[in-house]
Amino acid sequence: MKYQTIRLRVNGEERDVAVKPFERLNDVLRATLLLTGTKRGCDTGGCGACTVIVGGRPVYSCMMPAIQAEGKEIVTIEGIARDGKLDPIQEAMIRHGGIQCGFCTPGVIMSAKALLASNPRPTEADIREALAGNLCRCTGYVKIIEAVMMAAEQSGGRKAR
């Protein structure tokens, strides 16, 4: 099959990329656009390390053909800091020890980012549900969930229940 040029909108920038029809968004982000913050983990939609936000929704970039992301806003971990300042979720993850080896962290943060964008005052159950598709083998999740609750409180200004 031949390469085709598609235009992706990644972190607010238009990027023209040559892709084969079956190429996954994960490979295009990492190998073509060199946005390696998004990880490649299990490759089968089970671990969540490759999570990015497409059209406002968290998706596994290893399960989405790049051509299906055309015309939608793609946000990766590289795109959430503003003017050199980390996103409140990134800050909270660092401050509350939600990071150990760091491999799952970009995916976790993107899932949390999508959650807080649609639900600024999540309950702990909401956070657990939103992060259910992101595996972490180091932290045991407690610190991650605390970090997301803190980030929600800080940006939403209301205490999460």
Added chain:
Amino acid sequence: MLYEFESRGLLSGVTILIDISKLGLDYVKEDSSGLRIGASTTFTDALRSRQINSRPAFGALADALSAIRPVQVRNVATLGGAICSGLPVLDLPPASVAVRAKIALAGSRGRRTLDVEDFFLGFLETALKRGEFLMEVRVPRPPAHTGSAFQKLETNSVDWAVLSVATSVTLTNDKVSNARIVFGGGVVGAVPRRATEAEEAMVEAAATEDVIGRAAEEASRSTEFADDERASADYRRQVARVLVRESLANSVERARRDKG
């Protein structure tokens, strides 16, 4: 899945791939004939649709759609994909049999509509012919006081279910006028299988706990379950009794709320 096919060399003879995701087949509509769900509707969009949520009769669909975790999968998984992948072990196939769904296909030779029960032929085998694709899943308007439900037991969200069950019940004057009990495929033979004897035994009976219990007993007794690395046939039989009972109880409760 596409990538997996490619990496296994299964696409080597393929020169053109057609992406049908931009054909506008992402919709959930309801008209006088019933529910129509476009093939490229994601699980997330289907779950949010008023049409599916407003009728307890479609409860099996809502249960099966929300049983797919996590959210990252629901955001990209489509009804068409779940039906056409030919994996009867998935949750949607038994749920669609329980609600009597029809499969509307289109292709270069025209259009045709099949009962979903005739669509699944075996493991990775469906009635889809070369040059055909799924346009929409249709659910004929169920009579008032119909309720349906879906239940599964799984060891984790990535693996296939140990057992899955979808049921539907229609009540007329608080008696069962129609019932369906469907086991998910893979563990009862390749494709979803109905427990027809247990279904028939419920008809004309009052929807009591006792009747539900006996139907569950009959369904688990009369069905042959697979014995494999996930569970023994014996264990599945016990699980079946519990899941059918719970699913039927949910269906009856929903049927009582269903206004048609």
